[in-house]
Amino acid sequence: MDTLQTKISDITNVIKTITTKNVDNIDDCKQLKCLLHMTERIISILDNELTNLSQLKLKTMSKLSEKVQEIKPILEHAEQQFMIKYSNSQPKLIKQPTFVNKIDIDIGNGIIIPSQLFAKKENIPIMSYGSIIQNGRPLVVFRYSQNNYVSCTASQISDFNNITDNFRTICCVNNQNCEYGQNCKYFHDPLVWPETNHIQKFMKTSMIKKCAYFGHAPFFNEHKKILTFEQAKTLARYCAYMMLLLGQLC
Numbered sequence: 001m002d003t004l005q006t007k008i009s010d011i012t013n014v015i016k017t018i019t020t021k022n023v024d025n026i027d028d029c030k031q032l033k034c035l036l037h038m039t040e041r042i043i044s045i046l047d048n049e050l051t052n053l054s055q056l057k058l059k060t061m062s063k064l065s066e067k068v069q070e071i072k073p074i075l076e077h078a079e080q081q082f083m084i085k086y087s088n089s090q091p092k093l094i095k096q097p098t099f100v101n102k103i104d105i106d107i108g109n110g111i112i113i114p115s116q117l118f119a120k121k122e123n124i125p126i127m128s129y130g131s132i133i134q135n136g137r138p139l140v141v142f143r144y145s146q147n148n149y150v151s152c153t154a155s156q157i158s159d160f161n162n163i164t165d166n167f168r169t170i171c172c173v174n175n176q177n178c179e180y181g182q183n184c185k186y187f188h189d190p191l192v193w194p195e196t197n198h199i200q201k202f203m204k205t206s207m208i209k210k211c212a213y214f215g216h217a218p219f220f221n222e223h224k225k226i227l228t229f230e231q232a233k234t235l236a237r238y239c240a241y242m243m244l245l246l247g248q249l250c
């Protein structure tokens with residue numbers, strides 16, 4: 001614990017040294033550039049470590065929640081016995097929280113989505129996003145209705161020239177028993193195939209002026225810098241309308 005304290009203190013000291021610098025008093029371009037480089041480097045390292053820590057926290061909480069579930073009957077039994085012996089009131093049930101925590105999730109290509117983690121997908125409110133742990137990894141899910149869910153993972157956006165461009169766009173309908181496995185030309189949703197390595201593909205859109213490839217995951221962080229919500233409003237309206245209607249399908 002002492003070693004940990006020392007290490008944290010070292011990191012804090014480095015950050016303090018940098019943040020106490022008064023930029024108003026630095027006129028030398030080389031020094032300013034150096035300071036900028038150091039700041040960016042530290043932010044990048046901290047961002048990375050923060051994501052790692054969040055992932056670790058998530059996995060630990062999920063494992064703990066699993067273990068608590070295992071001993072829950074014993075705990076409830078013990079509590080019941082205690083209540084019967086010492087009180088006339090009805091024993092209280094231990095309520096399992098429907099969500100565990102808020103977490104930043106990388107859905108692919110460094111696209112970070114702040115999400116709420118739920119113990120299971122059935123706890124996600126209808127017409128809402130949430131995340132669950134699957135195979136030890138967080139997965140962002142959208143719940144359309146009582147029984148309908150889709151996963152949200154990074155996508156590639158392509159031109160649509162011919163039928164072969166449809167590769168990995170349409171979802172595979174061979175629920176779990178697909179004979180083609182990873183080689184299937186249809187998209188295997190990780191919600192159905194947790195082991196899948198498929199990357200979903202969609203077609204370019206004409207709904208955002210000058211940004212037809214919006215949604216192409218490797219470009220997203222760049223698009224985010226140049227695109228405003230206002231510019232993407234047509235697509236936003238289309239998505240909201242379609243989602244509303246999709247939610248009505250059972």
Ligand SMILES: [Zn+2]
Binds near residue numbers: 172173174
């Ligand atoms: Zn398939």
